[in-house]
Amino acid sequence: MKYIDEYRDQRIARALAAEIASRTTRPWVLMEICGGQTHTIMRYGLDELLPPSLELVHGPGCPVCVTPLETIDKAITLASRSDVILVSYGDMLRVPGSHSDLFRVKAEGGDVRVAYSPTEAVKIARQHPQRKVVFLAIGFETTAPANAMAAWQAKKEGLQNFSMLVSHVLVPPAIRALMVSPENRVQGFIAPGHVCTVMGCEEYESLVRDFRVPIVVGGFEPVDLLESVLMLVRQLEAGAAKLENQYGRSVSYQGNRPAQQIMQEVFEVADQKWRGIGNIPRSGLRLRDEYAAYDANRVFALADVSVEEPAECISAQVLQGLKKPPECPMFGMRCTPENPMGAPMVSSEGACAAYYRYRRHTVAS
Amino acid sequence: MSQARTIAELSCPTPLPARDRVLLGHGSGGTLSAELLRDVFLPALGNPVLTQLNDQAVVSVGGVRLAFTTDSFVVKPLFFPGGNIGSLAVHGTVNDLAVGGATPLFLSAAFIIEEGFSMDELRRVVNSMQSAAAAAGVQVVTGDTKVVERGKGDGLFINTTGIGIVPDGLELSADHARPGDKVLLSGGIGEHGIAILAQREGLEFETTIQSDSAALHTLVAAMLKATSAIRCMRDPTRGGLSSTLNEIAAQSRVGIAVDESAIPVREEVRGACELLGLDPMYVANEGKLVAIVEPSSADAVLNAMRNHPLGQHAQIIGTVNRENRGLVTMRTTLGTTRIVDMLAGDQLPRIC
Known part of the structure; x- marks a missing residue:
């Protein structure tokens, strides 16, 4: 398949790995931000190809994993109502809330539907004027334009029965939060290529400057990731800290301006809680006042509950790159994809699920 | 500093209580389905024939x-x-x-x-x-x-x-795989599942992906004519190829190692899977079969398959081994090794 096979080519991948090995003279800790990148690293065993002194730690970029428990609980409350159709991305259905998950609510009679695109939720609202349709609008900057488009479309059509439960997170504030944490070990970042396809590279300049940390915007195929690692190693070994773009076939410096415009029209930046991490100032998006009529929190007068989560699993350390999933005593024992104890074991992009799915033979031995 | 403090505050999800209701995933052919068999059906209905869990x-x-x-x-x-x-x-x-x-x-x-x-x-x-x-x-x-x-x-x-x-003397069963046996697959995977999904979701591709729905008994007859050294056969329907291989590995208490580059997947199916964030290893088939064959007869069976219209694209995709018993591993296109797991429930489309 064109534009795919080249990026999974064994010869190119091995050549890149050899060059990485020859250039690496010291130990370095690199973090890939996005769960999609973690998935590729595990699926293709890329870390097996790297020299042992290079450590890849996995970042917080799994949208399903970092959606706060409160949001899941609110979605479950809404989905349990007989007048509501809750529409969600498929990955969210199995994420455990405090007492249930959306699959279970569905089994109990809740009308929960999976959509590939938020505009499908708008379509469902159009088709069911007597029901209240709520879209669970989560994700990073990648899904934000399409989610914004759904609200914009609903407003344009004057739909009275459509709203969104928004839980949007932004990457640059999360990198900043990781860098200021006293426990931080990360010396170079692979920035998420799909987020940057929307947002461009520009907003990463200040991170590079403020923390003197190299950042390479990377793609999602094995060759993309190996090349990104090589670019970071070159910088680190040379004592440089620059912003570079490995994923040029998709990411421009400016990003996708129309997509950014629709985001700005509909959303504004707000403080945001990240599941497993905590509050990060100005790290999320919420609907603007002009779109209040489409905010499920307001439409259903959902109370701003704060749910206490017991410190059972180590997802916080995993999401900050402080620990690897197999270091958790519950990993593969009490915590599996069938019975996830924490969100990173649920989503296919979650680091724990990726280790479990692709690596538990090496972990066990 | 307040930011540094908040980030160190751990939060974590509460475990959910035991399952008290049937979920859609219980019908997916993955580990939830296996759980249903183990916890509900077999304890009540189990007998020596049913317990073999063959098709x-x-x-x-x-x-x-x-x-x-x-x-x-x-x-x-x-x-x-x-x-x-x-x-x-x-x-x-x-x-x-x-x-x-x-x-x-x-x-x-x-x-x-x-x-x-x-x-x-x-x-x-x-x-x-x-x-x-x-x-x-x-x-x-x-x-x-x-x-x-x-x-x-x-x-x-x-x-x-x-x-x-069933002819006398023929004993095919999912617990018959032995280390050294070869794993054969009759053709490209994922065609039925993607055809259904594309139709259901209104997805249009340059070419229409057809379901592979077909009756396999003449292909099976041709294979059995070629050799008596077939240990087991399965048609990988819901749950896809990975579930079938995992079932054989578990029931025969062996490991199965497959080679990613040997597994045929049509370009259209690969493209659709890339687009939808699905892995063809988990997508349903309705006209394919997997055969576990003694090593010395693998080529004869492969030839018999390829001479049949439903087995033209047949491949030897892997080998049964002693290591990693109960697990299916894959040699990736990059030459690294990973697990091919059985899914818990249905494959969920990824967000990004």
Whole structure:
């Protein structure tokens, strides 16, 4: 398949790995931000190809994993109502809330539907004027334009029965939060290529400057990731800290301006809680006042509950790159994809699920 | 600093209580389905035949070895490129008999129809069943019809049960795989699942992806004619190739190592899977089979498969081993190794 096979080519991948090995003279800790990148690293065993002194730690970029428990609980409350159709991305259905998950609510009679695109939720609202349709609008900057488009479309059509439960997170504030944490070990970042396809590279300049940390915007195929690692190693070994773009076939410096415009029209930046991490100032998006009529929190007068989560699993350390999933005593024992104890074991992009799915033979031995 | 403090505050999800309701994932063919068998069905209904968990039961009646199987079809949409629920209901049951080495003979057909269902569509489904049965050389010899109130069904559900005869001396079973055996696959994976998904979601590609729905008994006959060294056969339907390989690995208590580059996947299917964030290893097939064959006969079986229209793209995709018992591993296109896991429930589309 064109534009795919080249990026999974064994010869190119091995050549890149050899060059990485020859250039690496010291130990370095690199973090890939996005769960999609973690998935590729595990699926293709890329870390097996790297020299042992290079450590890849996995970042917080799994949208399903970092959606706060409160949001899941609110979605479950809404989905349990007989007048509501809750529409969600498929990955969210199995994420455990405090007492249930959306699959279970569905089994109990809740009308929960999976959509590939938020505009499908708008379509469902159009088709069911007597029901209240709520879209669970989560994700990073990648899904934000399409989610914004759904609200914009609903407003344009004057739909009275459509709203969104928004839980949007932004990457640059999360990198900043990781860098200021006293426990931080990360010396170079692979920035998420799909987020940057929307947002461009520009907003990463200040991170590079403020923390003197190299950042390479990377793609999602094995060759993309190996090349990104090589670019970071070159910088680190040379004592440089620059912003570079490995994923040029998709990411421009400016990003996708129309997509950014629709985001700005509909959303504004707000403080945001990240599941497993905590509050990060100005790290999320919420609907603007002009779109209040489409905010499920307001439409259903959902109370701003704060749910206490017991410190059972180590997802916080995993999401900050402080620990690897197999270091958790519950990993593969009490915590599996069938019975996830924490969100990173649920989503296919979650680091724990990726280790479990692709690596538990090496972990066990 | 306050930011540094908040980030160190740990938060974590609460474990959920034990499952008290059936979830959609219990019907997915993954580990939840296996759990349902283990915790509910086998404790109540288990007996030496059922406990083998093959696609068909083989029982002796008056000196004749009968293969016996049943399957229910709840596919949506009812009509899809490459078939419909009627032809599928014939192929599915014929294949469950065929992979046990049986010659399929007779089917039953039970219809659960929702009030208000189009009579024209029902006729089309039934006619297509008849064509599929005639082509497969089986007869529908008994049946049943139930009509449920509007809203209490989903248009049309069909159950078919089939019987066939297994030749003396032929013992195919998912617990027969031995280290050293070769793993053969009859063709490209994921075609049925993607055809259904594309139709259901209204996804359009440059070429229409056809379901691979087909009756496999003549392919099986050709393979059995080539050798008596086939240990087991399975048709990887829901849950895809990965679930079938995992079942064989678990039941035979062996490891299975497959080679990613040897597994055929049509370009259209690969493209659709890339687009949808799905792995073809988990996507359903309705006209493919996996065979575990003694190493010395693998090439003979492969040739027999490739000489049959339904096995033209057959490949040897892997080897049975002693390591990692109960696990399926894959040598990736990069030469690294990873696990091919059984999914818990249905494959969920990824967000980004």
